[in-house]
Amino acid sequence: MIQDFITIIQDYWLLLLIGQYPNGPLGGLANTLILSALAIAFAFPVSILMALARLSKWWFLRWPMTALVYVTRGVPLLMLILWCYFVIPLWTGADVPSFLIMLVTLVIYQGAFLSEVVRAGIVSLGQGQMDAARALGHGYMGAMRFVILPQALYNMIPSMISTFVSTIKDTTLGYVINVPDLTFAASQVNNQLLTQPFQVFLILALVYYILCWSLTYVANSVERRIARRRAGPRNARLPAEAAPLKTITEQL
Amino acid sequence: MSTLVSEPQAAQAIRIADVCKSYGDYQVLKNINAEVARGEVVVICGPSGSGKSTLIRTVNRLEEINSGGISFEGQDIHAPMGASELNKLRSRIGFVFQSFNLFPHLSVVENVSMSPIRVKGVSPAAAHDKALKLLDRVGLADKANSYPGQLSGGQQQRVAIARALAMEPPVMLFDEPTSALDPEMVGEVLSVMKSLAAEGMTMLCVTHEMGFARDVADRIWFIDAGEILETAPPEDFFKNPRHPRAQRFLADLRH
Numbered sequence: 001m002i003q004d005f006i007t008i009i010q011d012y013w014l015l016l017l018i019g020q021y022p023n024g025p026l027g028g029l030a031n032t033l034i035l036s037a038l039a040i041a042f043a044f045p046v047s048i049l050m051a052l053a054r055l056s057k058w059w060f061l062r063w064p065m066t067a068l069v070y071v072t073r074g075v076p077l078l079m080l081i082l083w084c085y086f087v088i089p090l091w092t093g094a095d096v097p098s099f100l101i102m103l104v105t106l107v108i109y110q111g112a113f114l115s116e117v118v119r120a121g122i123v124s125l126g127q128g129q130m131d132a133a134r135a136l137g138h139g140y141m142g143a144m145r146f147v148i149l150p151q152a153l154y155n156m157i158p159s160m161i162s163t164f165v166s167t168i169k170d171t172t173l174g175y176v177i178n179v180p181d182l183t184f185a186a187s188q189v190n191n192q193l194l195t196q197p198f199q200v201f202l203i204l205a206l207v208y209y210i211l212c213w214s215l216t217y218v219a220n221s222v223e224r225r226i227a228r229r230r231a232g233p234r235n236a237r238l239p240a241e242a243a244p245l246k247t248i249t250e251q252l
Numbered sequence: 253m254s255t256l257v258s259e260p261q262a263a264q265a266i267r268i269a270d271v272c273k274s275y276g277d278y279q280v281l282k283n284i285n286a287e288v289a290r291g292e293v294v295v296i297c298g299p300s301g302s303g304k305s306t307l308i309r310t311v312n313r314l315e316e317i318n319s320g321g322i323s324f325e326g327q328d329i330h331a332p333m334g335a336s337e338l339n340k341l342r343s344r345i346g347f348v349f350q351s352f353n354l355f356p357h358l359s360v361v362e363n364v365s366m367s368p369i370r371v372k373g374v375s376p377a378a379a380h381d382k383a384l385k386l387l388d389r390v391g392l393a394d395k396a397n398s399y400p401g402q403l404s405g406g407q408q409q410r411v412a413i414a415r416a417l418a419m420e421p422p423v424m425l426f427d428e429p430t431s432a433l434d435p436e437m438v439g440e441v442l443s444v445m446k447s448l449a450a451e452g453m454t455m456l457c458v459t460h461e462m463g464f465a466r467d468v469a470d471r472i473w474f475i476d477a478g479e480i481l482e483t484a485p486p487e488d489f490f491k492n493p494r495h496p497r498a499q500r501f502l503a504d505l506r507h
Binding site: 231 | 312314335336339340342343344345347349351353354355356357366367370371372399401402415416419
């Protein structure tokens with residue numbers, strides 16, 4: 001049994017790591033990492049803009065963004081992926097690579113979810129912080145940038161990690177539109193071996209677990225460090241011990 | 253609005269003219285007319301729900317009004333104007349909140365120095381030095397690198413006063429600055445306010461501290477149900493209140 005795992009990894013590690021590259025497109029774990037990183041990197045700023053639009057006093061920003069969030073939340077990601085996959089080439093007439101389609105879909109989808117997290121973080125701060133910033137002469141954007149968002153985003157770290165982790169996991173759905181990622185590579189391996197699906201997909205599951213766990217771990221240590229700095233030397237131990245334990249169990 | 257023509261050298265720091273404000277059908281402020289002269293300390297008192305806080309929040313336009321006007325150094329702060337113009341006016345009116353509203357993600361010295369840097373464009377080094385001086389003045393120089401969460405309520409409110417002073421406002425507004433404090437911390441905040449008054453700061457304070465009103469105020473505005481019923485120097489107001497509602501209010505305080 002253990003021998004099976006070792007043999008699979010020995011025979012196929014390169015395929016699982018980078019797919020068919022350099023003879024074909026870059027794939028495997030490398031592509032999964034790139035797709036996840038880009039999706040998170042774009043979804044994060046997009047979500048802040050979406051949250052600000054949803055809180056805007058101008059209806060022409062608020063209404064379309066609210067509609068987008070509702071639609072995105074109410075439609076399964078797989079539907080959205082398939083829809084983009086078939087409709088975007090129809091509309092544009094261009095041969096859009098499936099990687100790009102997957103990336104855009106993930107950014108919209110996760111951006112919408114993340115924007116609700118960001119919005120909750122902003123709203124939960126209450127009016128007092130905004131009042132204080134305005135009374136000191138800060139404009140709306142200045143107050144957001146220097147006063148509201150640093151607090152709102154920090155308070156929302158646990159929920160944001162959840163969304164980031166689910167972004168990583170959602171990259172697997174690229175499989176249905178032939179994005180050559182880790183899942184795609186594992187499936188290729190399985191098709192060649194035919195007799196060891198349990199072993200192949202357990203390896204796949206383990207890799208995803210390690211990936212998601214590492215992200216959670218890094219985020220928790222960042223959160224802990226900020227908490228320690230804010231609490232100062234006197235209260236350092238309390239949040240450092242109490243809060244992150246809870247968030248780790250929440251995430252995994 | 254003829255009373256609100258722009259007079260750069262107006263004798264009044266604040267002039268409130270015919271101000272009305274309603275929330276739906278409920279009228280919070282009814283035709284308020286009042287003035288605060290330069291260097292004057294005015295205490296607004298009255299029962300809770302009378303509109304004191306709403307009135308003081310209209311002075312720097314944290315609350316909008318329905319009609320009337322409020323001029324600050326001759327400029328109507330409720331006139332239609334661009335956001336940057338309003339921000340500039342607001343930055344010259346210090347405001348101290350009942351609930352302190354310090355920025356918990358910034359250290360004490362950052363709380364005090366951030367707005368001069370970001371709003372007025374003061375250099376970080378100069379703003380930092382100024383902040384330390386202000387913190388020294390409110391007796392908190394040793395807390396410069398602490399975070400608000402590590403301070404007592406009285407200390408936080410003194411930082412909030414220093415933060416407002418850092419913008420060098422000619423006028424300070426206080427909205428019940430001691431109401432959220434434990435009794436033993438009220439004194440430290442009031443003594444900072446007293447020293448400000450002694451230096452000639454123009455102050456408009458909503459407070460329930462009648463001792464402060466008696467000792468420090470130049471004038472009292474008594475407000476009830478959205479109307480200013482009486483304005484008088486404290487010695488007159490406390491000894492011979494003219495309006496029956498004020499008489500009842502003071503009698504209730506003595507019980």
